[in-house]
Amino acid sequence: MDTIQAEASTLTAPKKTTTVSGSVALLEGLIAEGVETIFGYPGGAIMPIYDALYDYNDKLKHILVRHEQGGTHAAQGYARTSGKVGVAFATSGPGATNLVTGLADAQIDSTPMVCITGQVFAHLLGTDAFQETDVINITTPVTKWNYQITDASEIPSVLAKAFYIARSGRPGPVLIDITKNAQLQMFEYEGYVPCEHIRSYRPKPLVRKEYVEEAAAMINSAKKPFILFGQGVLLGSAEAEFKAFVEKSGIPAAWTILGAGAIPTDHPLNVGMLGMHGNYGPNVQTNSCDVMIAIGMRFDDRVTGRLDKYAKQAKVIHLDIDPAEIDKNVKADVPVWGDCKETLPMLTALIDQKVHTEWLAEFRAYDKTEVDTVIHEELNPQSGEMTMGEVINKLNFLTKGEAVIVTDVGQHQMVACRYAKFNQTRSNITSGGLGTMGFGLPAAIGAKFGTPDRTVVAIIGDGGFQMTCQELGTIMQSGIDVKIMILNNRFLGMVRQWQQLFHEKRYSFVDITSPDFVKLAEAYYIAGKKVEVREDLEAALEEMLNHKGSYLLEVMVAKENNVFPMVPQGMSVSEIRLK
Amino acid sequence: MSNSNDTEITGKQEFTITAYTENRIGILNRIAIIFSRRKINIESLNTSPSEIEHIHRFNILIHETEEVVRKLSRQIEKQVEVLKVYYNTNEDIIWQEMALYKVPTDIVAEKVLVERLLRENGARVVVIRKDYTVFEATGHREETDKLIEVLQPFGLIEFVRSARVAIIKDSDGFNRKLREFERRQPGEDVIENEYLDKEKNVFSM
Numbered sequence: 001m002d003t004i005q006a007e008a009s010t011l012t013a014p015k016k017t018t019t020v021s022g023s024v025a026l027l028e029g030l031i032a033e034g035v036e037t038i039f040g041y042p043g044g045a046i047m048p049i050y051d052a053l054y055d056y057n058d059k060l061k062h063i064l065v066r067h068e069q070g071g072t073h074a075a076q077g078y079a080r081t082s083g084k085v086g087v088a089f090a091t092s093g094p095g096a097t098n099l100v101t102g103l104a105d106a107q108i109d110s111t112p113m114v115c116i117t118g119q120v121f122a123h124l125l126g127t128d129a130f131q132e133t134d135v136i137n138i139t140t141p142v143t144k145w146n147y148q149i150t151d152a153s154e155i156p157s158v159l160a161k162a163f164y165i166a167r168s169g170r171p172g173p174v175l176i177d178i179t180k181n182a183q184l185q186m187f188e189y190e191g192y193v194p195c196e197h198i199r200s201y202r203p204k205p206l207v208r209k210e211y212v213e214e215a216a217a218m219i220n221s222a223k224k225p226f227i228l229f230g231q232g233v234l235l236g237s238a239e240a241e242f243k244a245f246v247e248k249s250g251i252p253a254a255w256t257i258l259g260a261g262a263i264p265t266d267h268p269l270n271v272g273m274l275g276m277h278g279n280y281g282p283n284v285q286t287n288s289c290d291v292m293i294a295i296g297m298r299f300d301d302r303v304t305g306r307l308d309k310y311a312k313q314a315k316v317i318h319l320d321i322d323p324a325e326i327d328k329n330v331k332a333d334v335p336v337w338g339d340c341k342e343t344l345p346m347l348t349a350l351i352d353q354k355v356h357t358e359w360l361a362e363f364r365a366y367d368k369t370e371v372d373t374v375i376h377e378e379l380n381p382q383s384g385e386m387t388m389g390e391v392i393n394k395l396n397f398l399t400k401g402e403a404v405i406v407t408d409v410g411q412h413q414m415v416a417c418r419y420a421k422f423n424q425t426r427s428n429i430t431s432g433g434l435g436t437m438g439f440g441l442p443a444a445i446g447a448k449f450g451t452p453d454r455t456v457v458a459i460i461g462d463g464g465f466q467m468t469c470q471e472l473g474t475i476m477q478s479g480i481d482v483k484i485m486i487l488n489n490r491f492l493g494m495v496r497q498w499q500q501l502f503h504e505k506r507y508s509f510v511d512i513t514s515p516d517f518v519k520l521a522e523a524y525y526i527a528g529k530k531v532e533v534r535e536d537l538e539a540a541l542e543e544m545l546n547h548k549g550s551y552l553l554e555v556m557v558a559k560e561n562n563v564f565p566m567v568p569q570g571m572s573v574s575e576i577r578l579k
Numbered sequence: 580m581s582n583s584n585d586t587e588i589t590g591k592q593e594f595t596i597t598a599y600t601e602n603r604i605g606i607l608n609r610i611a612i613i614f615s616r617r618k619i620n621i622e623s624l625n626t627s628p629s630e631i632e633h634i635h636r637f638n639i640l641i642h643e644t645e646e647v648v649r650k651l652s653r654q655i656e657k658q659v660e661v662l663k664v665y666y667n668t669n670e671d672i673i674w675q676e677m678a679l680y681k682v683p684t685d686i687v688a689e690k691v692l693v694e695r696l697l698r699e700n701g702a703r704v705v706v707i708r709k710d711y712t713v714f715e716a717t718g719h720r721e722e723t724d725k726l727i728e729v730l731q732p733f734g735l736i737e738f739v740r741s742a743r744v745a746i747i748k749d750s751d752g753f754n755r756k757l758r759e760f761e762r763r764q765p766g767e768d769v770i771e772n773e774y775l776d777k778e779k780n781v782f783s784m
Contacts, residue, residue: 136605141612145659146605159601163658199760200601200662 009436017188022152022178023052025189026116027060029159032192037061037078037449039071040237040569043091044131046118048183050089055227063449063478066470068095070442070524072102076111077446081404081431081454083237085166086113086446092120092317093131096177097138101436103173104142109258110235112171114162122150122179135177144172152185160195169203170322171235184361196520204321207338207346215317215334219290222315225360226289228274228303231258232296232320238341239263239425240294245344250354252363254282256297258432261422265401266350271363275303276567277414280374281366282574283567286311287574288362295319296340299329300433309572319343373578374564379419385558386534387413388487394538395457395485396421403455404429406463407448408440411493412564426451438467444482445474455483455545462488462514472524475550483544484526484552486517489559497562502569521552528552587678590644593622594666595674596652597747598637599629599753601660610637610661613654619643623676625742630752634662640743662760667747674745679705680725680730681737687712693733700726711736 018125024044026049031039038060042050053062065071068090075086086106090099095206096117105114120129136148145165147158155178162174219225227249243263246253254272255262255278263270271278274286283305286292292314297303304310307329318325318332319340326335378389392415395403401421406429407413413430422428429447431439444458474480496510521528527547531540537555544551567576586592600606607626608677614621622640629636641648656664684707687693697703701718716726723740 137608140605140608141616148604197763198659199757201659322657324650328650328653446672 020189022155022185023049023183025155027056029192033509038061038087040089066473068098070471073442075113077443078450081447082450084410086514088115091118093133096135099173105434105436106173110171112166113173115175117177119177119179121181139175141538146175148177149511150179152182152187164195204339205238205337210347211336220352222291224289225291227251227253227293229259229295230297233262236341241344245348257417260428265421277563280370281363283573283576289313289314295315298325301486305567305573313376338396392419403457404456406444408460409435409437410461412461413488437464441468442471457483459485464493476524482550486554489557517554526550530554532556594648596639599662600635602635606660623742672745677717678740683734684712686733694731760777
């Protein structure tokens with residue numbers, strides 16, 4: 001049968017339809033998209049969906065969070081460890097506005113997420129109805145795409161579009177707002193058809209061979225080439241392709257915090273972390289390399305420091321799936337647009353097998369300086385208060401770099417990113433771009449649901465923990481196994497550090513008191529312990545890791561420790577301070 | 580109009596951004612916030628149907644450096660419902676703005692001078708009522724501006740000017756491109772970018 005006839009016959013054949021509600025069609029669509037876990041919170045305008053969910057309990061696991069923000073961060077954590085699209089539900093009005101932080105976080109960190117919000121009846125739109133808010137316009141700047149559904153028949157196709165947009169190209173969050181009448185409306189459901197093409201949307205630019213060739217020639221003639229890699233490697237599931245590229249080229253590679261783990265921490269060509277609190281060598285060498293190969297990273301200001309003194313001597317090759325990232329912050333000499341899963345193998349095929357012994361030795365020399373002046377003391381203090389670094393170091397020793405590390409935001413985050421060992425990809429879950437305090441605890445819950453077989457350790461400061469600690473309730477009710485480690489320095493440490501270094505020690509509102517965290521955990525039936533002296537640390541960590549179920553470990557660390565090295569704001573990366 | 584001195588000092592000049600989009604509620608907001616987020620003023624904005632049914636065309640006029648305009652254009656084109664974005668200097672386009680002027684009929688009728696001035700300025704009468712008359716003029720900014728000055732002494736009651744509409748001189752339209760977009764694997768034509776278009780006069784991404 002030729003195609004025209006085939007098409008004609010499907011057109012004329014009676015379609016099998018069933019009469020279902022919009023809510024049922026939504027849940028069927030989620031199942032068709034492979035969704036297993038939903039993080040959500042019910043409310044008036046989303047009640048028909050929750051009513052339908054009552055009958056889908058065996059197919060869709062719904063995790064009741066304690067605040068919609070927690071729902072979004074959990075969906076993000078889930079997406080980041082599983083590689084799938086995270087899903088969060090919220091009601092209209094305050095439920096929807098509570099999603100904004102998580103959406104913004106997912107937008108800037110390119111996390112695939114679909115949020116479903118209930119909305120007032122369509123006939124009430126614009127009347128200031130109870131719990132009505134203009135969620136579409138509120139979330140426009142923080143979503144990759146959003147859409148309001150007022151008729152049930154739109155649900156299957158819009159949902160399909162939402163998932164396609166969220167996960168394809170440069171991933172991102174999508175929000176669908178569904179009016180209550182559409183959730184209730186019965187309509188003829190023709191089944192779920194996944195979306196594979198939107199004419200106005202091109203998820204990946206076509207790879208242009210000539211640029212790959214130009215890039216390869218540039219790499220082959222480079223004397224001091226340097227690779228910077230970001231989350232794009234993970235998002236493109238291109239870890240193997242990336243490793244092959246790095247190993248064949250023999251080029252030292254440094255990571256942004258979201259790129260951590262794309263190749264193991266201990267890989268001989270992994271030279272460390274970039275940026276404000278990154279490693280010494282990568283920052284200094286940024287301004288001495290001759291060819292810079294940026295892969296799936298976006299030259300965030302925390303990575304580049306002062307732009308007019310950033311890698312001016314280097315030719316820049318930029319591989320990115322998002323054309324808007326090319327030349328946005330750093331001018332690319334060779335733009336290699338496309339999915340790095342496709343471009344990296346093309347590049348690897350064209351480059352020479354090399355070892356850059358002397359160049360690599362320079363990195364090692366900087367490493368030694370950093371170890372001698374900063375790292376050794378941070379990881380192995382012999383006396384005085386405990387440091388965050390030594391806690392992470394002990395944790396590495398016990399987990400052997402196999403755990404998923406989820407962090408919150410602040411000093412502990414930088415220390416964890418600097419010192420945590422990652423043997424596998426999708427192991428460092430942190431709020432990179434937005435720097436969302438309160439991200440850690442709910443993201444850890446989602447991270448564990450995303451990879452139930454792995455140990456998930458949430459490392460959180462005393463400040464950030466108090467922003468979303470109500471999610472202990474989610475842990476309690478869901479019975480999920482998350483290890484929570486609070487590094488308590490009794491300060492909002494990162495702000496305090498800046499106040500010390502740049503504001504003459506005027507400690508303005510950074511002194512934070514905390515409740516008894518162990519008792520708080522206990523109130524939620526979560527086991528816990530507080531460690532105040534070095535001698536107890538290892539045993540306590542072991543107890544936490546061996547405990548069946550969630551566990552909260554509070555570690556009292558030095559009150560006024562600073563994270564170093566540091567590129568002060570407004571300075572060049574090569575002016576990085578070791579103390 | 581861009582002032583040549585200004586262009587030399589700040590590198591800023593007038594650019595007309597042409598965006599082809601799906602006709603969908605919300606896309607105007609998505610495009611507008613790309614400018615407002617960066618505190619960039621939109622000098623004029625027009626949305627209209629394009630040569631293709633259901634595809635809308637935005638004309639956005641801003642006064643900026645080319646580098647900024649290029650970045651903005653990419654951010655616009657990145658939006659899911661935007662098909663294509665071009666940006667052009669005034670030299671690359673044919674552009675017009677339309678203005679309406681309401682003046683008291685008695686004065687216009689009395690003073691033949693006004694009629695002559697209108698003719699000189701290429702204006703035409705849209706309606707004549709007993710109490711007022713409405714003129715229309717189409718042209719560049721300085722032309723429609725000049726007519727305000729001309730009519731002011733004769734009791735100009737109301738004035739309004741449309742956004743700029745522009746046709747790109749060196750463009751063969753969007754019909755063929757749209758067919759490419761509708762394919763699952765569009766050809767190079769659609770995936771083209773500025774680096775590939777160096778030889779062409781039209782910027783396109």
